[in-house]
Amino acid sequence: QQQVKQSPQSLIVQKGGISIINCAYENTAFDYFPWYQQFPGKGPALLIAIRPDVSEKKEGRFTISFNKSAKQFSLHIMDSQPGDSATYFCAASVRGNYGQNFVFGPGTRLSVLP
Amino acid sequence: ETGVTQSPTHLIKTRGQQVTLRCSSQSGHNTVSWYQQALGQGPQFIFQYYREEENGRGNFPPRFSGLQFPNYSSELNVNALELDDSALYLCASSLLTEAQYFGPGTRLLVL
Numbered sequence: 001q002q003q004v005k006q007s008p009q010s011l012i013v014q015k016g017g018i019s020i021i022n023c024a025y026e027n028t029a030f031d032y033f034p035w036y037q038q039f040p041g042k043g044p045a046l047l048i049a050i051r052p053d054v055s056e057k058k059e060g061r062f063t064i065s066f067n068k069s070a071k072q073f074s075l076h077i078m079d080s081q082p083g084d085s086a087t088y089f090c091a092a093s094v095r096g097n098y099g100q101n102f103v104f105g106p107g108t109r110l111s112v113l114p
Numbered sequence: 115e116t117g118v119t120q121s122p123t124h125l126i127k128t129r130g131q132q133v134t135l136r137c138s139s140q141s142g143h144n145t146v147s148w149y150q151q152a153l154g155q156g157p158q159f160i161f162q163y164y165r166e167e168e169n170g171r172g173n174f175p176p177r178f179s180g181l182q183f184p185n186y187s188s189e190l191n192v193n194a195l196e197l198d199d200s201a202l203y204l205c206a207s208s209l210l211t212e213a214q215y216f217g218p219g220t221r222l223l224v225l
Binding site for chain 1: 218
């Protein structure tokens with residue numbers, strides 16, 4: 001129940017295209033869903049996050065779509081650029097008075113071709 | 115505002131040894147979480163420290179222990195190192211229930 005599933009494992013997109021990465025969870029107590037971007041040799045960097053009281057959040061070229069009933073959420077990268085080539089992780093947590101424990105998906109390796 | 119820093123960047127140890135990894139949290143943050151990231155996998159939660167006390171723990175044995183200091187910096191200690199402990203160890207700082215910001219990690223190789 002603590003798992004977060006992520007697909008696809010890898011993704012190749014042409015420059016200017018839309019990259020879509022999907023995640024699914026089981027634990028209905030999760031109430032915070034961030035996406036992280038990680039380049040080789042670096043720590044994950046927070047991209048965008050959403051809480052389950054909204055169905056969509058957009059920041060620049062990055063959009064999270066959230067479907068509470070299906071327990072799924074996805075990251076859309078519009079106008080994908082070669083510089084977006086990285087590994088993307090979705091995560092989920094329960095935010096309580098005693099902090100939060102993030103559960104990460106296994107990651108999606110995105111390659112954007114020039 | 116300074117970001118999360120970790121030291122050392124790389125470390126090589128032999129099986130059975132002990133290791134200490136260090137993390138300085140981002141200015142203004144009071145919570146530090148540690149994660150283990152094996153090659154090609156997502157980060158796995160080890161534990162979290164808030165106000166110098168352990169505040170949650172993942173599925174890791176007791177030989178993984180930590181400390182948080184009054185300035186909110188933190189240490190991760192691993193005793194009796196095993197080959198499977200080879201990984202990138204990530205520290206993330208935050209306010210207790212807000213977004214976590216990761217450091218660059220310490221890559222540990224156990225031979």
